[in-house]
Each structure stands twice: as C-alpha cells, then as structure tokens.
Amino acid sequence: MTAAAAGDANGRAGQTILVTGARGQVGDALRRHRWPDGWVVEALDSTALDLADTAAIRATVAAGGWAAVINAAAYTAVDKAESDVTAAWRINALAPAALAEACREADIPLVQVSTDYVFDGSKPDGWEVDDPVAPLNVYGASKLGGELAVRTAAPRHAIVRTSWVVSAHGHNFVKTMLRLGAERERLSIVADQHGAPTSATDLAAALATIAIRLVEQPCLAGTWHFSNAGETHWADLARAIFAAAQRHGGPAPEIVDIDAIDFPVPAKRPRHSRLSHAAVARDFALTPRDWRIALDEIVAELMGARA
Numbered sequence: 367m368t369a370a371a372a373g374d375a376n377g378r379a380g381q382t383i384l385v386t387g388a389r390g391q392v393g394d395a396l397r398r399h400r401w402p403d404g405w406v407v408e409a410l411d412s413t414a415l416d417l418a419d420t421a422a423i424r425a426t427v428a429a430g431g432w433a434a435v436i437n438a439a440a441y442t443a444v445d446k447a448e449s450d451v452t453a454a455w456r457i458n459a460l461a462p463a464a465l466a467e468a469c470r471e472a473d474i475p476l477v478q479v480s481t482d483y484v485f486d487g488s489k490p491d492g493w494e495v496d497d498p499v500a501p502l503n504v505y506g507a508s509k510l511g512g513e514l515a516v517r518t519a520a521p522r523h524a525i526v527r528t529s530w531v532v533s534a535h536g537h538n539f540v541k542t543m544l545r546l547g548a549e550r551e552r553l554s555i556v557a558d559q560h561g562a563p564t565s566a567t568d569l570a571a572a573l574a575t576i577a578i579r580l581v582e583q584p585c586l587a588g589t590w591h592f593s594n595a596g597e598t599h600w601a602d603l604a605r606a607i608f609a610a611a612q613r614h615g616g617p618a619p620e621i622v623d624i625d626a627i628d629f630p631v632p633a634k635r636p637r638h639s640r641l642s643h644a645a646v647a648r649d650f651a652l653t654p655r656d657w658r659i660a661l662d663e664i665v666a667e668l669m670g671a672r673a
Contacts, residue, residue, distance in 0.1 A: 383577055384432045385409040386417065386465075387439030391536040392479060395570035396438060405433075405578065412439070417461035427468035434577045436477040437465055440509070444483070447504040448632040454504050459511030466519035475522035475580035475587075477573055482529035482561060482593075484510045487636020490560075495527075495589045495645045503633035513589070524576050525589040526569075529639055530603075533566035534667040539600070543607045544668060547617035557601035557623035561639040564593040565660035572652050579650060590649065591641035594657035603661075610662045614669035 381404060387393035388409035397409040408430070415426055417439055427435060440458055441447060447454035462478055469476040483506035484499040501507040516523050532538045546553055572592045580586055598606070601623045612618050626635065646652045 381405055381433035381581065382431070383407045384427070384430055384435045386415060386435070386437050387411070388414075389536070390438055390440070390442075391531050391533045391538060391566040392438040392569055392573070394535050395533060395566040396436060396573060398567075399570045399574055401574060402578070405574075407436075418456050420460065420464040423461065423464040424468045424471075427465065427472055427474075432472070432474055433581050434475045434477065435465060435469055436479070436573055436577055437462055438479050438573075440479065441505070444503060444505045444635075445632040447508065451504050451508075454508040455511060458505070458508035459515060462512035463515035463519060466516045466523065469520045469522070473522070475524065475577065475584075476516060476520045477524045477526060477577045477580065478512060478516045479569075479573070480513050480525050480527045481506065481509045482527060482639035482641055483636065484513065484527065485636055485639060487559075487638045490638050492640045492642035493591070494642045495591055502636060505633060521587060522580060522584060523587050524580055526573060526576060527589070527591045527641060528564045528569055529561050529593045529641055530563040531566050531569065532563050532661070532664060534664050535566070539563075539603065540607055540661070540664055541668065543604050544611060544616065544665075547608055547611070547619045550619055552620045552622060553604065554622045554624045554629070555601040555604045556626050556629055557599045558625045559635050559637055559639075560597055560599045561636075562593045562595070562597055562641065563603060563657045563661060565657075565664065567663075568592075568594060568654060568660055572646070572650075572654075575650055575652060586649075588645075588649070590646040591643060592646050592652065593641050593643075593654060594660050595643070595654045596657045597640045598657065606658060606661055607665060610665035611669060614666060616665075616669050 388411040486500040
C-alpha cells in the first residue's frame with residue numbers, strides 16, 4: 367500500500383508511516399501487518415531508497431509528509447561484516463544518522479530497529495534496556511553506532527532491540543534448518559549461545575504500536591526491547607523446528623550439540639543475549655507470546671507452502 371491509498375472508509379485522511387527495508391523480514395512483516403483504520407505504510411526497498419545515499423534519505427523524508435519513519439533496513443550479514451566494515455557501518459550507522467537528522471527537521475518520530483548483539487553476552491539473565499553495551503563484532507558495533515546517532519540527532523525516537531528474527535519469508539535460521547534437514551540426516555548445531563527467537567510478525571505488531579504511540583505522544587522517547595518470550599539455544603531451537611515440521615510430514619534429522627568454539631566463524635557471538643521485556647510491558651502494555659507458539663505458526667506456513 368502506498369501513501370496515495372491513505373484514508374479510511376469514511377474518507378478521513380490517513381496517516382502514513384515510511385518503512386525502510388521492504389524486502390527484509392521485518393519490513394515485509396510491517397507491510398503485511400493489519401494497521402488500525404487511518405494508518406497505512408509505504409514500504410521502500412533499496413531500489414526505491416538507497417540508504418547509502420544520505421541526500422536521497424533527506425529528500426525522501428522531507429518530501430513525503432510522513433507521520434513517522436520505521437527503519438527496518440539493516441546490514442545483517444554478521445560474519446561478512448567482519449571483512450566488509452565500511453558497508454556495515456554505512457547502512458547500520460550512517461543511514462540511521464541521516465534518517466534521524468531528517469526526522470528531526472520534519473519533527474516526526476523515528477523508530478530504529480536494533481539488536482541484542484550490542485551486548486557482550488556476559489549476563490545470564492535478561493538484558494535490561496539500560497545495561498552496559500559492549501558489542502563483540504562489527505555488526506553489533508555498527509548497530510550500536512546507529513543507536514547513538516538516533517539518540518543524539520532525533521529527539522522523537524524509539525530504539526527497539528530484538529533478537530534472532532525468524533519468519534516464513536526472507537533468509538533466516540528456520541528456513542536454513544528446514545533446507546539442511548531435507549538434505550542431511552545429522553546436523554551439528556551450537557548449544558552454548560542462549561537467547562530467544564523473534565517472529566517478524568510479532569515484532570512488526572510491536573513496532574506498529576510503538577510508532578503510533580510516538581506520533582500521538584510527541585514527548586515520548588527511549589529504548590525498549592522486544593523478542594518472543596522464553597529462552598533457548600540454537601541446537602534446541604533446531605530441535606523445535608524439526609518437531610514442528612514433523613507434524614506436517616517434514617524432515618527429522620538428528621541434532622548434535624556442539625560448542626561455538628567447535629564451529630569457527632569470523633564474528634564472535636554473545637553467549638547470553640536474552641532480552642528483558644520489563645520496559646516494553648510497562649510503557650506499552652506489550653506482553654510477547656512464547657517463542658514456541660510463534661515458531662509453530664512459521665513452520666506450519668512454510669510446510670504448507672511446500673505441500
């Protein structure tokens with residue numbers, strides 16, 4: 367839906383929210399989200415808005431007449447970022463800086479999606495929004511750079527950290543596991559990195575709630591966490607994926623637990639990255655559902671698509 371489609375059945379002018387990253391999991395979910403009457407989104411992909419072009423960012427925000435901006439675009443290739451530092455920082459830090467500056471000039475709120483990877487993983491309990499940040503890799507550092515840019519440049523802002531985003535669309539762990547499980551009888555998966563998966567659909571609903579509130583309450587600003595409830599590690603997440611897939615006739619490979627040290631990759635990951643939901647529950651009355659329920663829906667959709 368585009369800005370031209372704004373408006374409800376009574377002819378009341380709608381408010382349009384600009385969404386970046388239309389082809390990503392979160393951008394796609396925001397586009398699919400059922401917005402309240404009078405609210406619509408215009409979701410732009412990289413062909414419509416090049417986030418490496420700060421002048422284009424400023425012009426797009428200035429010309430649109432938006433009620434708010436949700437920046438769902440990101441450089442998410444965590445391992446590739448270790449050798450592609452400039453590109454990661456350009457998209458994850460400089461683009462949010464340009465968006466924040468443009469949103470300040472337009473006096474509209476900016477919702478910036480960030481990550482659990484801003485933390486070092488040393489805390490076994492859920493990370494609170496005001497806990498110290500200390501990213502372990504380039505991706506996390508660049509996303510933290512984006513957070514700092516938004517906080518300092520956009521008075522009306524929400525930074526929403528999330529973790530392990532999964533969906534039936536785009537590239538993610540669930541789809542990778544189902545593909546590999548159909549090809550192999552045995553998979554070795556890391557079991558000493560703990561966190562929580564997040565349904566892109568659930569995250570989009572939370573972002574929509576937060577964005578609308580920021581439009582309606584101009585003095586509201588801050589940082590919040592949103593992920594699905596509960597905790598797991600990658601190996602047990604894989605087991606849950608295949609347990610759900612089996613109910614639809616899917617594969618059931620053996621999952622073997624390994625430590626991260628036995629699966630070397632360029633980027634170091636935090637051992638513990640579960641996010642506390644205390645702030646988002648207090649300020650927005652959002653109570654995330656259990657990750658297992660969300661996962662079952664995603665796998666059912668994927669298996670249905672294959673049937």
